[in-house]
Structures are given as C-alpha cells and as structure tokens.
Amino acid sequence: MNVENGVHDAHYFVPAPSRWPIVGSLALFLMALGAAFWMNKVPGGNWALLAGVIVLAWMLFGWFGDVIRESQAHSYGLQVDHSFRWGMSWFIFSEVMFFAAFFGALFYTRVISVPELGFFSGTHELLWPGFSADWPAATAPKLDAPYRAMEAVGIPATNTAILLSSGITLTWAHWGMVENRRTQLKLGLAFTVLLGAIFLCLQAYEYHHAWETMGLTLASGAYGATFYMLTGFHGMHVLVGTIMLATMLVRVLRGHFNAEHHFGFEAAAWYWHFVDVVWLLLFVFVYWL
Amino acid sequence: MTASTETLHLQHADHQAHSGAHGWRRWLYATNHKDIGTLYLWFSFTMFLLGGTMALGIRAELFQPGLQFWHPEFFNQLTTLHGIIMVFGAIMPAFTGLANWMLPLMLGAPDMAFARMNNWSFWLLPPAAALLVISLFVPGGAPAGGWTLYPPLSIQAGMGMDLAIFAIHLLGLSSIMGSINIVTTVLNMRAPGMTLLKMPMFAWTSLVTAYLLIAVAPVLAGAVTMLLTDRHFGTHFFKAAGGGDPVLFQHIFWFFGHPEVYIMALPAFGIVSQILPTFARKPLFGYVSMVYAVCSIAILSFMVWAHHMFAVGLPATAQLFFMFMTMLIAVPTGVKVFNWIATMWQGEMTFETPMLFAIGFVCLFTVGGFSGLVLSIAPIDIQMTDTYYVVAHFHYVLVAGALFSLFGATYYWLPKWTGHMYNEKLGKLHFWWSMIWFNVTFFPMHFLGLAGMPRRIPDYPLQFTDFNSVASVGAFCFGLGQLLFLYNVINTIRGGAGRAPARPWEGAHTLEWEVASPAPHHTWETPPDEALVKKGLRAQLLDQDHE
Ligand code: HEM
Ligand SMILES: [Cu+2]
Numbered sequence: 001m002n003v004e005n006g007v008h009d010a011h012y013f014v015p016a017p018s019r020w021p022i023v024g025s026l027a028l029f030l031m032a033l034g035a036a037f038w039m040n041k042v043p044g045g046n047w048a049l050l051a052g053v054i055v056l057a058w059m060l061f062g063w064f065g066d067v068i069r070e071s072q073a074h075s076y077g078l079q080v081d082h083s084f085r086w087g088m089s090w091f092i093f094s095e096v097m098f099f100a101a102f103f104g105a106l107f108y109t110r111v112i113s114v115p116e117l118g119f120f121s122g123t124h125e126l127l128w129p130g131f132s133a134d135w136p137a138a139t140a141p142k143l144d145a146p147y148r149a150m151e152a153v154g155i156p157a158t159n160t161a162i163l164l165s166s167g168i169t170l171t172w173a174h175w176g177m178v179e180n181r182r183t184q185l186k187l188g189l190a191f192t193v194l195l196g197a198i199f200l201c202l203q204a205y206e207y208h209h210a211w212e213t214m215g216l217t218l219a220s221g222a223y224g225a226t227f228y229m230l231t232g233f234h235g236m237h238v239l240v241g242t243i244m245l246a247t248m249l250v251r252v253l254r255g256h257f258n259a260e261h262h263f264g265f266e267a268a269a270w271y272w273h274f275v276d277v278v279w280l281l282l283f284v285f286v287y288w289l
Numbered sequence: 290m291t292a293s294t295e296t297l298h299l300q301h302a303d304h305q306a307h308s309g310a311h312g313w314r315r316w317l318y319a320t321n322h323k324d325i326g327t328l329y330l331w332f333s334f335t336m337f338l339l340g341g342t343m344a345l346g347i348r349a350e351l352f353q354p355g356l357q358f359w360h361p362e363f364f365n366q367l368t369t370l371h372g373i374i375m376v377f378g379a380i381m382p383a384f385t386g387l388a389n390w391m392l393p394l395m396l397g398a399p400d401m402a403f404a405r406m407n408n409w410s411f412w413l414l415p416p417a418a419a420l421l422v423i424s425l426f427v428p429g430g431a432p433a434g435g436w437t438l439y440p441p442l443s444i445q446a447g448m449g450m451d452l453a454i455f456a457i458h459l460l461g462l463s464s465i466m467g468s469i470n471i472v473t474t475v476l477n478m479r480a481p482g483m484t485l486l487k488m489p490m491f492a493w494t495s496l497v498t499a500y501l502l503i504a505v506a507p508v509l510a511g512a513v514t515m516l517l518t519d520r521h522f523g524t525h526f527f528k529a530a531g532g533g534d535p536v537l538f539q540h541i542f543w544f545f546g547h548p549e550v551y552i553m554a555l556p557a558f559g560i561v562s563q564i565l566p567t568f569a570r571k572p573l574f575g576y577v578s579m580v581y582a583v584c585s586i587a588i589l590s591f592m593v594w595a596h597h598m599f600a601v602g603l604p605a606t607a608q609l610f611f612m613f614m615t616m617l618i619a620v621p622t623g624v625k626v627f628n629w630i631a632t633m634w635q636g637e638m639t640f641e642t643p644m645l646f647a648i649g650f651v652c653l654f655t656v657g658g659f660s661g662l663v664l665s666i667a668p669i670d671i672q673m674t675d676t677y678y679v680v681a682h683f684h685y686v687l688v689a690g691a692l693f694s695l696f697g698a699t700y701y702w703l704p705k706w707t708g709h710m711y712n713e714k715l716g717k718l719h720f721w722w723s724m725i726w727f728n729v730t731f732f733p734m735h736f737l738g739l740a741g742m743p744r745r746i747p748d749y750p751l752q753f754t755d756f757n758s759v760a761s762v763g764a765f766c767f768g769l770g771q772l773l774f775l776y777n778v779i780n781t782i783r784g785g786a787g788r789a790p791a792r793p794w795e796g797a798h799t800l801e802w803e804v805a806s807p808a809p810h811h812t813w814e815t816p817p818d819e820a821l822v823k824k825g826l827r828a829q830l831l832d833q834d835h836e
Contacts, residue, residue: 006479008816014400017310017318021409028462029416032455033423039521040448063405079477083402086473094465094503101511101541105526113534137532219523222532229518 009077015070020063027056064247071264072256081263088267092274095237099278102233106226106285110135114222136223147215149223152287155206159199160283163238166195167276170245170269180259182252189249192272196242203235230286237275244268317412320404321810322389327706328411329386330699334775336378336418337692341768343371348730348764350747351757364747365433366449370421372436373453376553377460378418380691384556385410385467387698388495390706392471394801394808395489397480397817402473403466410467417459424449424456435745437542440527440535444519451520454513461506468499468506475499480800482819486580487831489799490573493580494559497587501548501555504591509545512538536601543594551590553687555583557654557694558625561647563799564697565629568644569636570796572830575628582621582628589618599670608667615665619658626655641794642716646697649724650690657685660735675745678738684731696723696774703781704789708807711781715773722770729763798828 030052037045070076076084117123118133136149150156173188175181207228210216218228248265251257257265310318319325346367350358359367389407393400401407424431429447432438443450475496479488516538518524525531527538566573573579595603595611603611629651638644660682664670673679696719703711733756738744742753749757792802803821804812826832 006477006481008481011814012399012478015320015405017314017320018405018408019318021405022317022412024409025412025416028413028459029419032416032420032452032459036420036448036451036455039451039517042448082477083473086477087403087469090469090472090503091465094469094507097504098507098511101508101544102515104541104544105511105515105537108537108540109526109533113529113537114532116534117529117532217523218518219525219531222525225515225518225524225526225531225533229515229524 007079007082009079011077013070013075013077013080015066018063018066020059020066023055023059023062027052027059030055068251068256068264071261081261084263084267088270092270095274099230099233102226102230103281103285106230109222109226137221145215145220147217147220147224150206150210150214150216150227150287152283155202156283156287159202159206160279162195162199162202163276163279166192166199167273169195170272174265174269177257177262177265178259186249186252189245189252193242193246193249196238196245196272199238200235200242203231203238227286230282234275234278234282237278241268241272241275244271319408319411320400322393322401322404322407323706323808323810325401325407325411326386326388326390329382329389329414332411332414332418333379333383333386336374336382338771339418340371340374340379341771343367343374345764345768347371348761351749352761353758354749354751354754356748359747361747362430362433365435365745366425366431368745369432369435370425373421373432373456374418375687376436376549377457378414378421380553380687380695381464382411382414383695384495384498384553384691385464385471387491387556387560387695387702388467388471388499391702391801392474392492392495393478394705394804394812395492395799396475396478396483397800397813397822398474398478399811399814401470402478403470406466407470410463410470413459413463413466417456417463420452420456420459424452427452437546438513438516438538439542440516440519440538443516444527451517454517457513458510461510464502464506468502471495471499472503480813480817480819480822482822483826486577487826489559490562490576490579491556491559494555494562494583497583498552498555501552501587501590505545505548505552508541509549512541512545515541536598539598539601540594543597544591546597547594548587548590550683550686551586553691554654555586557650557691558583560694560698560701561629561650563797564643564647564701565632565651566829567701567794567796568641568647569633569638571632571636572828573628574631574634575624576829576831578624579628582624585621586618589614589621593618596665596667596670597674599667600674612665612667616662619662622658626651626658641700642711642713642720643697643701645717645720646693646700649720650693650697653685653689653693653727657682657690660685673738675743676738677734677742677744680744681731681734681738684734688731689727693723696720699774699778701794702801703778704793705801705804705806705808707782707785708789708805709781709783709785710787710789710793711777711785713786715777715780719770719773719777722773723767726763726767726770730760730767731763733757733760798825800825 030048032052034045034048034050034052037043038049039045114133114135114137117131123131169188169191171188173185173192176184176186176188216224216227218224220227245268248268251264315324316328319328346359347364350356350364389401392398421431427448429449431449432443432446432453434442434446434450438450438453475488475492479485515524515526519527519533525533527533527535529535562573562579593611593615595607596615599608599611633648640648660678664673664679664682700711700716703709737753737756737760740753742749742757789806791805793806794802800813800817800822801808803817803825823832
C-alpha cells in the first residue's frame with residue numbers, strides 16, 4: 001500500500017444513516033444486563049440474555065447484508081478497499097493482544113506463582129500439606145478431587161494436523177480465486193469449512209472427555225483455568241472463523257467476487273490464519289510443554 | 290473566504306436534499322463524523338458532571354473528620370465510580386469526540402474511514418454508563434474496590450461488580466472500534482501532499498493514542514473476563530488456593546493501566562501543540578522531535594507498568610528495572626515541554642482563553658510530571674503509594690492536564706463548530722477560576738499524602754483537618770465554576786459574541802480553518818487541492834522534506 005502518496009477515490013463512500021449500530025448497542029446492553037442478572041440468579045436474566053443474542057444475530061445479518069449489497073453495487077473504491085485492509089489488520093492486532101493477556105496469565109502462573117507457592121515453606125506447613133509445585137499440577141493446592149492433565153498426543157495432535165491442512169486448503173482456494181478457477185475456489189473453501197467443523201467437533205468431544213472422565217474442570221486450579229479459557233476462547237474464534245468462511249462460500253456460490261475484488265474473502269482468510277497461529281502456540285504451550 | 294469554501298457551500302446545499310436522517314434519527318442512526326463527534330462531546334460532559342458530583346460527595350465527607358454523610362461502603366462506591374466514570378466516561382470519550390470532529394477536517398477527509406462503525410463506537414457508551422449507574426441500585430451496591438478492581442475485593446463483591454465488568458467490556462469494544470477508525474483515517478485518508486511528517490500534531494497524537502488503545506483495551510477485557518470467571522465459574526486465576534495469584538491481576542491491569550494514562554495524556558499534548566503555535570504566531574518548535582517524543586513515550590509506556598506495584602513485593606531487580614524505565618519517560622516528556630516553551634519564546638503571544646488553558650496545561654502538567662518522577666523512585670513510592678500524594682499527582686496530570694487541554698480545545702474550535710464566537714470575558718473567568726480552585730483543591734493533597742493520609746478512606750485523624758477542609762472548599766468552588774463553562778458553550782451555540790469568520794485565529798494554518806464556520810455538514814467530499822494543502826504547510830514551516 002503506498003501510504004505516502006495515497007490513493008484518493010473521487011468520492012470516498014460514506015454510508016447513509018443506518019439503524020444497525022444502535023440495534024447492536026441494544027443487543028449488547030441486553031446481553032450484559034441479562035448475563036449479570038443470570039449469573040446472580042436474578043429471575044429473567046436468562047431471557048434478557050437470550051433476547052440480546054437474538055437481536056445481535058439480527059443486527060449482524062442486517063449490517064453485513066448491507067455491506068455485501070454495497071460491495072456488489074460497486075460502491076467501494078480503491079481507497080475504501082485500503083481502509084478495509086487497514087481496519088482488518090488492526091482488528092486482528094487487537095485479537096492478538098486479547099490472547100496475549102491469557103498467555104501472559106499462563107506464563108505467569110507457570111513461571112512465577114506456582115513455583116513460588118512450592119518454594120514458600122508456609123505452603124506445606126500451614127496451608128496445603130502435600131502440595132507439590134508441578135505443572136501440569138496433579139492437584140491444585142486446595143482441591144480434593146484430583147484431575148488428569150490433557151496430553152498433547154491424540155485429539156490435540158490430530159486437531160493440529162486438521163488446522164494446518166485447513167490453512168493449505170484455504171490457500172488453494174485463494175489461488176483458485178485469483179486465477180479465476182471457480183471450481184477450485186469452491187472446493188477449497190468447502191474443504192476448509194469442513195475441516196473447521198471437524199476441529200470443533202473433536203474439541204467438543206475432548207472437552208466432554210476431560211470434564212467427565214479426567215476430572216478436569218474450570219475449577220481444577222490454575223491449570224484448569226488457563227487450559228479451558230485459552231482453548232475455549234480459541235475454539236470460539238474457530239467457530240467465528242468457520243462461520244465467516246461459510247458465508248464466503250455462500251457468496252462464492254452466488255457468484256460474488258472476482259479475481260481482483262474479493263477482500264471479504266481475504267479478510268476471512270487472514271482471520272483464519274491468525275486463528276491457526278494461535279492454535280500452534282496453544283499446542284506448544286498448553287498441551288505439549 | 291476561499292474558492293474552495295464556496296464550492297463546499299454549493300456542495301452542501303446540493304447535499305441537503307439527501308443528507309439523510311432528521312430529528313432523532315439524525316443522532317441515533319448518525320454516520321456523519323460531526324454529528325457523532327458532537328454526541329461524544331456532550332456525553333463526555335454529562336459524565337464529567339456525574340463523576341464530578343461523586344467527587345463532591347467524596348470531598349463533602351472529607352471536609353471534617355468523622356463520618357458525616359455516607360456509610361464507608363458507599364464512600365468507597367463513590368471513589369470507585371468517580372474514577373471509572375471520569376476515566377472511561379469523561380476524558381477518553383472527549384478525546385475520541387474531538388478526533389471525530391477534527392481529524393477529517395484537519396486531514397482533508399470526507400468523513401471517518403468507517404462511518405457506520407463510528408456510530409456504534411459512540412452508542413456503546415450510553416449502555417455502559419447505564420450499567421454503571423444501575424450497579425448503584427442492586428443488592429450490595431456499586432463496585433467499591435477502587436477503579437483498579439483489584440482482587441480479592443473484586444471477587445468478593447456483589448453483582449454490582451458484574452455490571453461494572455460488563456460495562457468495561459462495552460467500553461473496551463467502543464474504544465477498539467473507535468481507535469481502528471482513527472488509525473485508518475489517519476493512515477489512509479490524508480489530503481494529497483500531506484505526508485505523515487507533515488500532518489498536524491493532533492493527528493499524530495490521535496494516531497499513537499489509538500494504537501495504544503488497540504493494544505491495551507483487549508488486555509483489560511481479558512483481565513476483567515478472568516475476574517468474572519473467578520467470581521462465577523470456579524477458576525483460580527487470582528486465587529492462591531488453586532495456584533493462582535492476586536498479584537497477577539495487578540500485572541495485567543497495569544499493563545493496560547499505564548498505557549491508559551498516556552491514552553489520556555497524548556491527545557492533550559496534541560491539542561496543546563495546535564494551540565500554542567496559533568497564539569504565539571510561530572510554527573511549532575521541533576515538530577519532528579515532537580513526533581519522535583510521542584512515539585517513544587508510547588513505546589516506553591509498555592515497559593513501566595510495575596511502578597504501580599512497588600509495594601507488592603517484587604524482586605529488587607524488577608523494581609530497579611521499572612524504576613529506571615519510568616524515569617526514562619521523563620526524557621521525551623521533557624523534550625515536549627522544552628519545545629512548547631521554545632514555541633512561545635519570542636512569539637507574538639496573545640492570551641485568548643484557549644491559549645490560557647494551554648499555558649495552564651504546560652505549567653501544571655509539568656508539576657504533575659515532577660510528582661510522578663518523585664513517585665517513580667521505588668523507595669519513596671513504597672512510603673507514598675496509596676496516600677493522598679498519589680491522588681494529588683494524578684489529578685495534576687488528569688485535571689490540569691487532560692481536562693484543561695479539553696477546555697482549551699473546546700474554546701479553540703467552538704467557533705468552527707457553532708459558527709459563533711464565545712464570550713471571551715467569561716472564558717477567561719472560567720480559566721482563572723479553574724486554575725485557582727484547582728490548586729486550592731489539589732495542592733494541599735501533596736502535604737496530606739506526605740504526612741501519611743491514606744486514599745480511599747472516609748475518615749481521618751484530627752491533624753489532617755485543615756488541609757482537608759481547604760481541599761473540600763476548593764473542590765466545591767471548582768465544580769461550581771464548570772457551570773460557567775456550560776453556560777458559555779450554550780450561549781455560544783445560541784449566538785454568543787457574534788458570527789465567527791472561517792479563520793477566527795489568524796495564526797492558525799491547519800486545514801480545518803479553510804472551511805466555513807460553522808463547518809458545513811459535509812466537508813472535503815473531494816480531497817482538497819494540493820496547492821491549498823501546501824499553503825498551510827508552508828505557513829507551518831512543514832513544506833521542506835524531513836527525510
Ligand atoms: C472535578 C474535580 C475532581 C475532584 C474534586 C476529584 C476528587 C477526587 C478525590 C477526592 C479522589 C480520591 C478519593 C480517595 O482516594 O479517597 C479522587 C480519585 C480519583 N479521581 Fe478524581 N476528582 C476530580 C476530577 C477527576 C478527573 C477529571 C479525573 C480524570 C480521569 C479523575 C480521576 C480520578 C481517579 C482515577 C481516582 C482514583 C479512584 C480510586 O481511588 O479508585 N478525577 N478524585
Ligand atoms: Cu503508570
């Protein structure tokens with residue numbers, strides 16, 4: 001992108017007044033209020049939460065629908081296209097920082113707080129006799145129920161293979177896009193969506209297994225907390241990414257995009273690769289090491 | 290009036306027909322950066338009054354020893370909400386509002402890059418504020434553990450804390466979207482010929498601030514999410530009973546929190562860097578060094594967070610590292626103060642209200658900076674942390690810093706927004722009134738802190754009475770004076786001291802002064818002429834190449 005000279009559309013597209021933002025705010029307000037009430041067992045909270053989710057879904061359909069219509073009507077010039085690229089890049093950067101907070105918590109717990117608890121003599125004498133500062137801990141200091149940690153081999157390794165191959169199929173689809181081979185594009189996208197869905201199913205199975213038979217829950221000390229929150233937020237991102245790619249597949253099937261104009265597709269692909277990289281870090285630091 | 294403004298007028302008239310919504314829809318469905326900027330600014334001022342009222346509640350209680358008005362729990366709710374509302378409701382939205390109003394005008398862009406998302410960024414704020422206010426009325430009341438939300442207090446608190454956590458999620462979402470918009474606008478929407486090193490300082494500081502926010506708002510969201518799961522879903526991030534650590538929260542919070550203080554300071558630097566050259570009638574001294582200073586402050590701000598944690602028992606090496614990194618920030622900050630003074634040096638200065646606030650900023654922000662330097666010394670901070678010395682310090686940078694710059698900005702750009710001049714006499718009165726009572730309120734707090742008075746406590750021993758009474762009187766007078774500001778703004782909207790020309794300040798050379806006053810609803814729909822851009826750059830001595 002040539003920033004210094006800059007691209008200038010003759011008329012930069014400024015959308016007309018839109019109801020979607022305020023609908024989105026209403027949705028998030030309902031969800032926030034509903035969730036807070038629900039977590040504190042105030043009656044009606046769950047309904048408000050549900051209503052919020054429905055309104056949010058409506059808003060997302062409406063808003064992205066508008067964007068797709070504008071895109072199909074060729075409202076977006078080159079400068080708008082650059083804006084979208086900047087916007088998506090910075091959005092992904094914000095996501096990186098969100099995961100950084102949880103990785104930070106993981107490293108801090110492993111490197112500082114658990115060893116320190118083991119090092120402090122009072123831990124054994126006064127608080128939790130029998131505590132040993134291992135990672136993954138066999139048991140958290142104050143938990144009665146022992147749990148088993150998740151192994152890297154098995155489902156996690158399979159899932160790594162799945163996500164890596166989904167990156168390949170997606171790139172193959174992208175080649176199809178730029179070289180105008182639509183069948184390759186459709187096949188590649190369909191495979192990617194399928195792999196994403198398989199990943200999610202396997203993760204759901206893994207969670208079920210961990211929770212029910214390994215005794216590993218959110219409450220299983222710092223290990224359980226970091227394990228579920230990191231892999232859980234990642235899983236949610238895989239879900240969102242899969243939905244994005246599925247949307248792109250539908251658009252491709254309807255004949256949207258061409259070799260030059262397909263930023264919607266590229267944005268979804270960037271997002272997917274980002275989710276992929278996060279998984280690799282998870283696989284190394286949460287499952288393996 | 291230049292030719293380009295006339296064409297703008299024509300385009301404006303031409304646009305009236307399809308410029309979209311009217312009545313309430315104009316505000317709820319807004320996609321116009323000026324409308325959205327206006328919404329931001331009014332919201333921010335409302336929050337300022339709300340948070341200010343809470344501050345007066347605090348100062349009323351502290352007027353004399355003993356418990357007069359509030360239960361201690363409610364006092365703590367007041368300090369907590371005051372902090373959260375001022376930071377996230379008053380100061381940050383005000384800067385985003387200014388960026389919304391001014392960046393497209395100053396850069397020669399037709400609007401913000403993502404006009405629809407811009408509206409969502411704003412409209413997430415009122416629901417967040419509503420959640421905070423609702424928290425006052427739920428069982429257990431509002432959060433009371435301080436704006437820093439430290440566990441274990443924040444884990445034990447009632448459902449008001451959950452509402453605050455979700456409010457912070459909404460505020461964070463708003464900040465991230467607003468910031469993506471600002472970054473993209475600055476990087477992609479500048480007029481032809483306006484390269485990065487030729488754009489106004491306010492654009493630079495907005496850019497760097499937005500970058501900081503995109504980097505740290507998600508981290509805060511992560512931190513409060515961990516609080517939420519610790520509260521309701523059995524996790525042990527911050528509970529030693531499960532191998533976690535409450536100090537972890539402090540690390541994550543302050544990794545957000547220190548850049549956050551620059552998020553509230555950098556845009557103020559930008560505003561002052563616009564105002565001083567205008568009224569000194571000299572170009573900004575050391576433009577490029579100003580840019581480098583802003584960037585290095587931004588980078589350093591990620592490496593100093595533990596200066597808020599000197600008392601939690603960090604290893605000595607860590608304390609030393611954070612102490613020296615903090616002191617290092619004084620270098621680029623010093624560069625900036627030097628450049629501001631050098632800008633005024635031998636200038637043909639006049640002292641209109643914006644200039645007064647800018648000079649007040651330079652003086653008092655520097656005082657706050659120096660007390661910050663004192664606090665950066667770990668052995669001293671261990672004595673002083675959580676005392677009124679800290680309260681004095683951060684109000685010098687936040688009130689006399691951020692807030693004064695916002696007042697200055699409002700007077701500076703009010704003619705452009707409303708098309709009318711404000712009442713200069715009232716403006717000056719507002720400045721001197723604020724200046725005096727601000728110092729009466731906050732200067733004695735240094736002494737209170739040095740003598741050991743803790744913050745966030747509703748009562749104190751007898752020997753602290755005098756300074757506290759003085760501070761409380763000062764606070765009430767300061768608060769009263771802000772009604773003067775409100776009156777002056779409303780009066781200006783209604784006509785004020787007469788019509789304002791397109792360029793009411795003859796020393797101002799940035800692009801926003803090339804459009805009519807009031808700025809038409811749509812401006813720069815086609816990018817400004819390169820010649821027009823060059824003319825302004827020449828006047829700012831920015832036409833040479835810096836490379
Ligand atoms: C109108 C003038 C203001 C007055 C009189 C005032 C007064 C106070 C007082 C007395 C406290 C300390 C309470 C305590 O620790 O016991 C406090 C805390 C605080 N104030 Fe202000 N304040 C004012 C404006 C502001 C502004 C504009 C900001 C901008 C961000 C701000 C941010 C804070 C923060 C972050 C705290 C810390 C809250 C906490 O302890 O958790 N204040 N204020
Ligand atoms: Cu700091």
